[in-house]
Amino acid sequence: MLKMKRIALGALLSLGLTACGPMEEAPESSFEAQDSQELEAGCTSLGTGITSHACIHAGSPTDHVSITASATRVTSAPAISTKHKAYDLALPSGAEGSVTYVSATTGSYAFYRTQNVAFTVVNGATSATVPAALAHTVSSSGCSLTYVSVHDLTAGTAYILAAGPASGNALTVVPEFLNDTRTRYYQDADGDGYGNNSVSVLSACTPPSGYTTQRFDCNDTAASVNPGATEICGNGIDDNCDGSQC
Numbered sequence: 198m199l200k201m202k203r204i205a206l207g208a209l210l211s212l213g214l215t216a217c218g219p220m221e222e223a224p225e226s227s228f229e230a231q232d233s234q235e236l237e238a239g240c241t242s243l244g245t246g247i248t249s250h251a252c253i254h255a256g257s258p259t260d261h262v263s264i265t266a267s268a269t270r271v272t273s274a275p276a277i278s279t280k281h282k283a284y285d286l287a288l289p290s291g292a293e294g295s296v297t298y299v300s301a302t303t304g305s306y307a308f309y310r311t312q313n314v315a316f317t318v319v320n321g322a323t324s325a326t327v328p329a330a331l332a333h334t335v336s337s338s339g340c341s342l343t344y345v346s347v348h349d350l351t352a353g354t355a356y357i358l359a360a361g362p363a364s365g366n367a368l369t370v371v372p373e374f375l376n377d378t379r380t381r382y383y384q385d386a387d388g389d390g391y392g393n394n395s396v397s398v399l400s401a402c403t404p405p406s407g408y409t410t411q412r413f414d415c416n417d418t419a420a421s422v423n424p425g426a427t428e429i430c431g432n433g434i435d436d437n438c439d440g441s442q443c
């Protein structure tokens with residue numbers, strides 16, 4: 198199930214504000230982050246951070262592991278449970294093949310693939326299908342991964358991943374645990390490219406518009422004030438957010 202919690206603004210206020218002097222009271226974020234291990238509510242696609250991470254594994258020869266998939270959906274099928282690997286599955290000719298995945302932690306897992314073929318996640322204990330919480334095509338330059346689906350898994354349970362048939366009877370799968378690859382985004386209300394330290398989300402998803410990975414804007418209501426601005430002497434404003442005026 199999708200779940201969300203409001204982020205603790207109090208904890209965020211302690212993040213690196215010393216360089217910016219007094220802060221205005223931060224507005225509450227409209228994008229609600231969460232501190233569980235599951236996909237955020239409202240997530241419509243995975244962000245570039247986790248996709249880039251998966252692409253690194255897909256592009257690294259040393260991360261590849263060759264697996265011959267089982268012709269039947271059994272919990273004794275070969276496991277692809279080790280994270281940060283790219284599994285090259287050899288599928289039965291013209292048919293689906295199965296491998297297993299035992300999640301170390303309860304939460305949301307992304308399975309990136311090189312082809313958008315049938316991909317079913319089955320709980321090995323109950324035989325229940327685990328529906329995708331999210332699934333979409335992937336477009337990343339120089340990356341062989343073209344599709345991803347996210348499934349909520351329970352720690353210690355053996356899941357059967359049934360995939361295919363696939364072109365060439367081959368499919369590469371890169372599993373990623375969302376909590377390993379979340380990115381913190383900061384609200385940039387004034388659009389100057391620098392975000393407000395005190396309004397942020399930690400997300401594996403594409404952030405809402407108006408959020409950026411760059412932070413340390415000491416006045417997010419004035420685009421002329423940010424760490425990249427030129428200090429103007431005598432105007433009474435800390436233009437460049439270094440905590441002082443010249």
Ligand SMILES: [Ca+2]
Pocket residue numbers: 384385386387388389390391392393414416417418423
């Ligand atoms: Ca800003």
Ligand SMILES: [Ca+2]
Pocket residue numbers: 387389391414415416417418419420421422423
């Ligand atoms: Ca600003």
Ligand SMILES: [Ca+2]
Pocket residue numbers: 428434435436437438439440441442443
């Ligand atoms: Ca200054």
